[in-house]
Amino acid sequence: MTDGPTPAMRQYYSAKARYPDAVLFFRMGDFYETFGEDAGVVARELDITLTARGRDKNGDRMPLAGVPHHAAEGYIARLVNKGYKVVICDQVEDPKTAKGIVKRDVTRVITPGTLIDSSMLASAGAHYLMAVAPDRKETFGLAFLDVSTGEFFVSSGSGGREYAEIVSEVVRYRPTEAIVPESFGDTLPARLESLGVPVSRYRDDAFDPDAAYERLCGQFGTTTLDGYGCAGMPGAVAAAGAALCYAQETQQSSLSHISGLSTRVPSGNMALDAITLRNLEITAGIRGEGDGSTLLSALDVTETSMGSRTMRSFLIAPLLGKDAIEARLDAVEWFFDHALERQALRATLGDFADTERIAGRIAYGNAGPRDLATLRDSLCAIPDVKTLFPTDAPVRVHDALDAMSDHAAVTDLIGRAIVDEPPATARAGGMIREGYNAKLDELRHLATSGKDWIAEFQQQERERTGIKSLKVGYNRVFGYYIEVTRPNLHLVPPEYERRQTTANGERYTIPDLREKEAMIATAEERLTALEAEIYTELVRTLVAEVAGIQATARAVGLLDVYSALAEVAARYGYTRPAIEESGRVVIRDGRHPVVERHLPVPFVPNDTELDSAADQIMIITGANMAGKSTYMRAVALCCIMAQVGSFVPARHATIGIVDRVFTRVGAFDDLASGQSTFMVEMLELANILNNATAGSLVILDEIGRGTSTLDGCAIARAVVEFLHGKAVAGPRTLFATHFHDLIDLEGTLKRVKNFHFAVKDTGTDVVFLRKIIPGATDRSYGVHVAHLAGIPKKVTDRAMEILKEASAREFSGGPRAPRYTQMLLVDPGERAVQENPAVRELKDLNPNEMTPIEALTTLCRLQRIANGERER
Structure with a gap:
């Protein structure tokens, strides 16, 4: 028969019964111990040795794993970041004054969604x-x-x-x-x-x-x-x-x-669903490789944690109201035009602490001394920030400035109370500045002078006894003692009282040392307790200032974002978009804001012109790897950036407000739910067709490619007809396809236009020019792309033979009318190209010196020359 659990283990079982689904950290002395299944989890997840001690309720050996209490935060953070809930059961009374077993109780439950300690938060981002x-x-x-x-x-x-x-x-x-x-x-x-x-x-x-x-x-x-x-x-x-x-x-x-x-609510912001956020890589990479390939990473050059969180909140919820968008653009433009003020602000914010989170820790009561010191330093910079802005700064800038207080009372209080370089935690002591509290100063002097007395006493005893190796030491059990090694024991004076025998000698005490020991120990204990009390009261006093600090932090975040967007625009040549309440999207020399940063060669810009009531649908054909997907994503990102309030990577942009961006890009499956790639494609397509409005922007890439050619082509054609036939105006649509039969739709649907990406065909090789031009193409150059990807030459040579045989069969029925309008740019080395006389003359014209009638007459004449007509 086994003995029952000890009193401490009864406390443990009581706490564990209240939180059976959590890992319980149970304070025992200088360690947090875990038992049973919890110990197994801790040992496995934290790579800690698993031991056993005593018996559990069933009489079996009790698994045990512990961590030092002073280092527990790091271990807890690792567990919580892996999805575990951790319960802290702490000693809630002083072991020195406790009668019997020390009382313990749950003081905190730490879950992945309720972290507040700075050491446990993995990043500066929001933690919802x-x-x-x-x-x-x-x-x-x-x-x-x-x-x-x-x-x-x-x-x-x-x-x-x-x-x-x-x-x-x-x-x-x-x-x-x-x-x-x-x-x-x-x-x-x-x-x-x-x-x-x-x-x-x-x-x-x-x-x-x-x-x-x-x-x-x-x-x-x-x-x-x-x-x-x-x-x-x-x-x-x-x-x-x-x-x-x-x-x-x-x-x-x-x-x-x-x-x-x-x-x-969705009505106040552009709707970006999970699919669109993924496909456009707004905040996370499409393949999960870090964040370096996202729109957020391209725009987030903010200087503060508050600014970084605000930037992300802007990008996932672009605005719909023209006035609100213009107000943000005004703020960004002001910083764009005022480079000196922008750089001065960014330099000031460079060392700004995460005051928003510090305010949260103050409210919770676990703000450390360094938190308060960095809060003080950050708030002291607020007056400098305010002096940077003139009275004619835009509304959004002044709104942020009005929300900011200089918090003079807070900075003064912390400045008087906290030393310049405080310890990380309050339990270390030494954080309260001398002169803040007279009683604390008195105890601090007493403790310091007592230690000086010990040093003087040691030297005096060495001289008095002649024992040069004599030293005064201290431990928790015996307090202060005089230690003498064995070779010198014959020199010990008779008034020395032996307290302990060690392997190397003896330890002694005398009445004077005992008296001073009591005084020093009492002073240090009182000093530690009083300093902790003063610090706790200081934090409690600051709780009343939390709301104001939070408001200032949010305002700083806004100014940080406006200046960061302006900084990006200045660095990379962005321009302010014109915002309209219309169905137009007009972009001149548009670029992809992320891709252009990672190319070893200059990005090739492209134009876009969409209108929900006119040029509604662009059917885009062209070679694989020509740049169709990048182009379509760039258009979508320009619209999103504009409605965020950012400048856009283009020479000019007119953006008719987009209520929602839909994307169907790439091939993904959802095997966990038993859905094939094609089923996922159809589900995403159904969402688009059922919810797109005339105010939406739709990006469709290779619809129907996940099934047979005939079925896929039929689906793709029906989708275009449906989007076109919704009303007199429909969603602005970019439709990339390799189903070349779809280009006939330009002749039957009035709001459909064909475009393709040009290539340069040398006869032996293909060069992708990345330029979109009107018209269609009948070739995808898939074999060339296969060769570039490293497919064995034997395979690509055979594929080319099969392609030629298929082409011969297709055209064996005799000549047929050309169906496509692709402009193939032939290598001039194969065939000399003569410049048209009309082009030569056009180059020499100076339109600024011509009257309108002269310009019109000249234009008509040059047109006849270009068409091969003789001049009259």
């Missing part, structure tokens, strides 16, 4: 906890809460088509954890987990709409939520209330820095 609550009519309320900054907003999404709208929100905001009601079904949680989001089930009563409403009003100090835009959205309110409750319970805090809520 997502809550999902069922709403009426198969819709779901969504809430997103960043506990580290206090950012809090709600949205909603339909459960249709495998939760596509919710998936889009997940891709847009990338939550690190999601919570759902305990009684929720398994389908949506499984979908979220397939996207890499850990899902935690939370008690149903937290999602009750009425209770959530009251909880939110209590948090914000209001009687209604009408001012937050979520009236009539019970599901969103339920999700928000649950998110707040979950965060408060895990943090064991009221989280006073969460002081408001916003509502984000």
Whole structure:
């Protein structure tokens, strides 16, 4: 029969019963210990030795794995970043004064979505906890809460088509954890987990709409939520209330820095679904290789963490209102035109701390001394920032400046209280400046003078006894002692009282040393306790300033983004777009903002002209690798950038506001749900055809290629006809295809135009010129691309033979009328090209010296010459 658990283990089992799904870190002395299955997880995930001690409830050896308490944060962060929930069970009373076993209790629950410690946050980006609550009519309320900054907003999404709208929100905001009601079904949680989001089930009563409403009003100090835009959205309110409750319970805090809520609805922003965000690589690479190939990486040259988060929020939610877009563009243009002010601001912000997250840690109560010091230094720069801007700066710049306070009271308080170079943590002591508290100064002097006394006492005893190796030491068990080695024991005076025998000698004490020891120990303990008390009170005082610090941080983020967009525009030759409430998209010399940065040669710019009521659909043909996909993505990114408020990579751009960008690009499958590449293509296409409006921009690349040629061509043709026939105006569409039969549509559908990418055919090789020109092509040059990819020459030679045989059979029926208008640029080395006389004369003309009638007459004459007519 085994003995029952020890008192400490009874505490452990009690805490573990409350959090069975979490890894429990149980404080025992200088270590956090984990037991049983938790120990196995910790040993495996953290590469820590797994041992065993004592017996568990079943009498088996108890697995054990521990980490030092002073280094626990790093270990916890690694576990949480792997999706684990960690519970901290700490000693909640001083072991020195405890009677019997030290009392322990859960002090914090750390989950992937509720991180607040700077050491655990993997990046400066937003760190959202997502809550999902069922709403009426198969819709779901969504809430997103960043506990580290206090950012809090709600949205909603339909459960249709495998939760596509919710998936889009997940891709847009990338939550690190999601919570759902305990009684929720398994389908949506499984979908979220397939996207890499850990899902935690939370008690149903937290999602009750009425209770959530009251909880939110209590948090914000209001009687209604009408001012937050979520009236009539019970599901969103339920999700928000649950998110707040979950965060408060895990943090064991009221989280006073969460002081408001916003509502984000699709009607206010351009809709970018998960597919479009992926295909256009807005914030994440399409193949998951880092972030260097994204639009975000191309534009984010911000200097602060707040600016980086704001930049990302801009890119995933472009604006729809012309006035709002123009206001942002005005701010960017001001920084573009004022290079000196722009550089001065960026230099000032270069050392700016993440004040938004520091404010969150102040509210939570775990801000460290270095947090306060960096906050002080950052806020001291605010007056310098404000002096950079004249009174005629644009509205958005002045709005940001008005939201910024100089926080003189905060900087003064921290400056008086905290030393210039404080320790990282408060438990290390030494962070309170001398002169801030008289009692602390007195204890500090006493402790310091006591140590000086010990040093003097050691020297005096050496001289008095003649023992040159005598030294005064200290340990926790015996306190201060006099140590004498064995060869010198005969010199020990009779008044020395022996306290301990060691391997090398003896340890002694005397009354004077004992008396001073008591005084020093008391002073140091009181010093440590008083300094911690003063620091805690200082942080508590700063809580009242959190809302103002957060407002300033957000304003700094906005100025950072405006200046960063201007910096990018100046570096890479972007221009301000003209924004219209029309169906036009006109781009001159447009470029891809990401691709052009990675090419070893200059990017070849291209023009685009779309109009939902005129040139609605561009059918784009051309060789493989000619640049069709890059061109179409560049058009879409220019539209998105313009509506974000950014300049665009083009010589000129007129952008008629786009309500939504749809893309179907590339071949992807979803094997996890049993869907083939072609099925995924058709599902994405169905979403486009069912939801695109005349205000949308549609990018379609190789529709129908996932099935047989005949079926695919039929689907592709029907799609073009459907998009064209929706109304007198339809979605602006770029349609790249290798189904060359589709080019006939230009003659039957009035808003369809053919374009192709030119090539230079030398007869033996093909050069891709990357230039889009009117007309169509009948060749894809697939064999040439295969050769460039490294396909064995034997294979490509045979493929060319088969291609020639097929072409011969196709044309064996006699001559046929040409169907295509591709301009093949032949190598001049094969055939001399004579310049048309009309071209020669045109080069010599000076239009500035001609009257309008002379110009018209000359134009008519040159046209006759170009057509081979004789001059009259």
